[in-house]
Structures are given as C-alpha cells and as structure tokens.
Amino acid sequence: MPRAPLRRILVLDDFGNAAPGSTDWSGLPVAFLDQKLDEDALAARIEAEGADAVVLIRERSAFPASLVRRLPGLRLVVTTGMRNRVLDLEACDAAGIAVCGTPSLPSPTVELTWGLILALARRIPQQERLLRQGGWQQGAGLGLEGATLSIAGLGRIGAGVAAIGRAFGMRLLAWSPNMTAATAEAAGAELVDKETLFRRADILTLHLGLGPSTRGIVGAAELALMRPGALLVNTARGPLVDQPALVAALHGGRLGGTAIDTHEPEPMTAGDPIRQAPNTILTPHLGYVTQQNFRQYFEGTVECLRAWNEGIPLPRPLNAAAKA
Structure with missing residues (x-):
C-alpha cells in the first residue's frame, strides 16, 4: 500500500x-x-x-x-x-x-566506563579540585595492575570493558544470571557466582540489561559483601542499583566510591540524594554521546x-x- x-x-x-x-x-x-x-x-x-x-x-x-x-x-x-x-x-x-x-x-560506552574507572580509582576529580584550591596531592589512588575487576554482564559492552581490563593486567571475574563458563572464558574472565563477584571486587562495573529480574540487583546485601574501599561503576541502567542502599553505603564510608552515568529519572532531579553523597562521580548519561x-x-x-x-x-x- x-x-x-x-x-x-x-x-x-x-x-x-x-x-x-x-x-x-x-x-x-x-x-x-x-x-x-x-x-x-x-x-x-x-x-x-x-x-x-x-x-x-x-x-x-x-x-x-x-x-x-x-x-x-x-x-x-x-x-x-x-x-x-x-x-x-x-x-x-x-x-x-x-x-x-x-x-x-558499542565503543562509546566502553570508553566512558574506563574514563570513570580511572577517574574513580586515581581520585582524579578530588585531586584536581584540591590543586585548584591551592593544595597538593592528598591520599593515594588505586592502581589497576593486579587489582580485581568484577564485571556484571558480558554482552558487547561488558566484553569490551573486559578486553581493556586485560590490557591493564587486572584479574577479571564475571557473572550474570545466565552467563556460561564459555562466555566468561572467551572474554578472559573467570565465571563466579554473584556473591563472589561482589566479595572479591576491587572495582565492580555493571553491564546488565534492565528488567524485572535485574531491577535492584545491587542492594544493601550486595554492597555489604564488598570489601572496604571497593569501587562501583554503573554505565548500564540506574535502577540496577538500589539507590537508598548505595547512598547509605557511601555516607557510611564502607564503599570507597561510585561513578554513575545512568539515572532514574533522567534528567536527574535537583533534590536527588546522590548529589550530596561523598566520593561520587556523576555524569549525565554520556555513555553513548x-x-x-x-x-x-x-x-x-x-x-x-x-x-x-x-x-x-x-x-x-x-x-x-x-x-x-
């Protein structure tokens, strides 16, 4: 017609x-x-x-x-x-x-993920602000070589993130609800269960799709599993993480920091409590931009x-x- x-x-x-x-x-x-x-x-x-x-x-x-x-x-x-x-x-x-x-x-989100990982691990925003205020280096960042990168989800983006993690000499762990050992091995990662993914992570990065089974998949229990000072990066979907639990973990000082590119709602509301949480890097959904x-x-x-x-x-x- x-x-x-x-x-x-x-x-x-x-x-x-x-x-x-x-x-x-x-x-x-x-x-x-x-x-x-x-x-x-x-x-x-x-x-x-x-x-x-x-x-x-x-x-x-x-x-x-x-x-x-x-x-x-x-x-x-x-x-x-x-x-x-x-x-x-x-x-x-x-x-x-x-x-x-x-x-x-897929590459823009992979690139942004690594920009956020590096900025968070080496405390680049904090050190830059300190320098502009007349100060000098304060504290030490996390080096990536030999650190454990836990990857939730190994689709096109997660696999791309894994490839760069290997280049940095990191230990790679991977998990998702339906991941196979063959998928993890192809990305150079070790397939582990969900608890191990969180417990052993120096840096945890999220690359899962959002659905009923994954909404809030990172909650208070999962954050409590993470070692003190561990870092969380989310360039996938904001609702994968229980935000009140994340804000509490940041204010409590157990979590070393978080970098978040995806939010709900978007644009982020002016009063969103994550804006006031410590040790955060927040970007306005730049993954594909x-x-x-x-x-x-x-x-x-x-x-x-x-x-x-x-x-x-x-x-x-x-x-x-x-x-x-």
Missing part, C-alpha cells in the same frame, strides 16, 4: 542540539526539540505540530501505550539504536505505527525517513507495522 510522504517530523529531547549537524536533513520537514516534556505536554506538542513521525534519542522520553493512544495522527517512530525499553512496540503495532531502529556503536555515534544514529534515522517518503521497505524494522 502506498505511503503518503511525512508532513512533520519531530526529533525529541535533543538536549545538546547534536542532531541538526550530525547528518543531512535536507528536504525533510523536521523540527528539533531541545527540552524534555512530560507525557501531557509531549502529546500536546506532537498534536499541535501535526507531526506524523517522531525520532527518539535513546530512552530520554518514554513512549508508553498511554501516549501512543493519544496520537492518532502518528505513523512512524524512529528510535536511535535497536532497543528501547521505554517504547511500547505492541501499542505501536496495535495503532498501525511503524517503528524502525538505527545503527549504533559521541560525535561518531550520533552520526550513526542520525544517518540511520534519515535513511528510515527517506525510505518512508520513497515508499521503499523500511530499514531495521522493529515491529510488524514497519515490515508491512
């Missing part, structure tokens, strides 16, 4: 105004929104613009069934990347809305939009409506 060309396209949540310069949008009726809107405001804006296509930058704005039902004029959703846990694909299918994904790179990755995202987005307008099969379809 022929498709009418798109009348209006909205790119949502382009906080850093990265999308316009990342690819050639010429000929497309596109507008870029640079602020996050709640569901009511987002529905009103999409309707007011007469938008029949929206572009989601990762999981910045949720697109649940309740929102989909309020958008009878919507025909196409493009989500950057190939997975989006806050986009209801079944609701889109029921409404006849096609959903496409885009290419993405590189020029090269945005180029992948938005070149793939434009490919989907042009395919729609040209009436050819949509690349990287994510639901049945996109394959029709």
